[in-house]
Amino acid sequence: xxxxxxxxxxxxxxxxxxxxxxxxxxxxxxxxxxxxxxxxxxxxxxxxxxxxxxxxxxxxxxxxxxxxxxxxxxxxxxxxxxxxxxxxxxxxxxxxxxxxxxxxxxxxxxxxxxxxxxxxxxxxxxxxxxxxxxxxxxxxxxxxxxxxxxxxxxxxxxxxxxxxxxxxxxxxxxxxxxxxxxxxxxxxxxxxxxxxxxx
Amino acid sequence: xxxxxxxxxxxxxxxxxxxxxxxxxxxxxxxxxxxxxxxxxxxxxxxxxxxxxxxxxxxxxxxxxxxxxxxxxxxxxxxxxxxxxxxxxxxxxxxxxxxxxx
Numbered sequence: 001x002x003x004x005x006x007x008x009x010x011x012x013x014x015x016x017x018x019x020x021x022x023x024x025x026x027x028x029x030x031x032x033x034x035x036x037x038x039x040x041x042x043x044x045x046x047x048x049x050x051x052x053x054x055x056x057x058x059x060x061x062x063x064x065x066x067x068x069x070x071x072x073x074x075x076x077x078x079x080x081x082x083x084x085x086x087x088x089x090x091x092x093x094x095x096x097x098x099x100x101x102x103x104x105x106x107x108x109x110x111x112x113x114x115x116x117x118x119x120x121x122x123x124x125x126x127x128x129x130x131x132x133x134x135x136x137x138x139x140x141x142x143x144x145x146x147x148x149x150x151x152x153x154x155x156x157x158x159x160x161x162x163x164x165x166x167x168x169x170x171x172x173x174x175x176x177x178x179x180x181x182x183x184x185x186x187x188x189x190x191x192x193x194x195x196x197x198x199x
Numbered sequence: 200x201x202x203x204x205x206x207x208x209x210x211x212x213x214x215x216x217x218x219x220x221x222x223x224x225x226x227x228x229x230x231x232x233x234x235x236x237x238x239x240x241x242x243x244x245x246x247x248x249x250x251x252x253x254x255x256x257x258x259x260x261x262x263x264x265x266x267x268x269x270x271x272x273x274x275x276x277x278x279x280x281x282x283x284x285x286x287x288x289x290x291x292x293x294x295x296x297x298x299x300x301x
Contacts, residue, residue: 023244025201029227030258031250034200034282042281045200045249133244153229154238182229183236189227 011142018138020052039147056093056172061150063088088179093172097163108156134177146197152179202271203245226251252278
């Protein structure tokens with residue numbers, strides 16, 4: 001009888017600078033956002049793709065289910081469970097805090113952007129909330145010609161804008177893109193897609 | 200390879216919202232509308248058609264792909280050439296010097 005081959009998976013690691021993109025086209029059934037060969041969103045398929053810029057420490061990609069557990073008197077451990085809550089998100093701290101195009105995309109339901117002779121501004125009040133397709137795209141360690149993608153189909157930043165201004169520090173504004181379900185999609189594909197390119 | 204309200208308005212005029220709803224339904228993007236859980240017709244990012252129309256996508260029937268392509272004024276061949284582009288499999292060095300690899 002033979003043993004079983006181990007698989008340490010030390011090539012399947014995340015250790016690369018990625019890119020945070022927003023205002024992407026929403027992918028359809030069975031599809032993923034279309035990338036160019038350099039890993040950026042393909043421009044014809046994603047004409048409004050917006051790069052959010054450099055970050056303080058990369059990005060944190062999160063998908064967390066909360067399992068509700070149900071017990072009966074006759075057994076000690078739970079006997080059944082279901083997913084009561086599901087959170088998906090991409091968080092980072094952005095350096096481009098004086099770029100008004102960045103700021104306007106971080107204030108859904110609040111910020112109205114305008115530009116004219118000598119200024120760019122974002123005014124804060126009440127406007128319609130707009131969601132956007134957001135993705136973090138990163139080169140793979142296991143194959144330097146391939147990319148991994150964490151794509152939230154419909155998301156918005158719920159962290160607002162907050163940054164420090166000082167002589168001895170670099171101001172970063174934390175962002176937290178929270179994924180929302182497009183409930184009219186297929187039940188197995190309403191929230192997001194985590195995928196990687198393969199040969 | 201993108202369907203959004205502006206691009207569809209150029210082709211279909213006032214019928215653009217209706218066309219966008221049909222494309223979204225055929226392509227499994229989700230409903231286009233103003234309710235929660237829907238995609239607003241005004242969403243600037245639009246719908247990625249390259250992925251759904253590519254030959255490698257088996258989630259849609261060929262006839263649905265043809266309908267989407269016709270409504271959006273694009274070709275399936277173009278979608279396939281974008282999505283199934285194999286130049287991504289070249290090493291970084293080969294991408295920088297493609298003639299040498301040939």
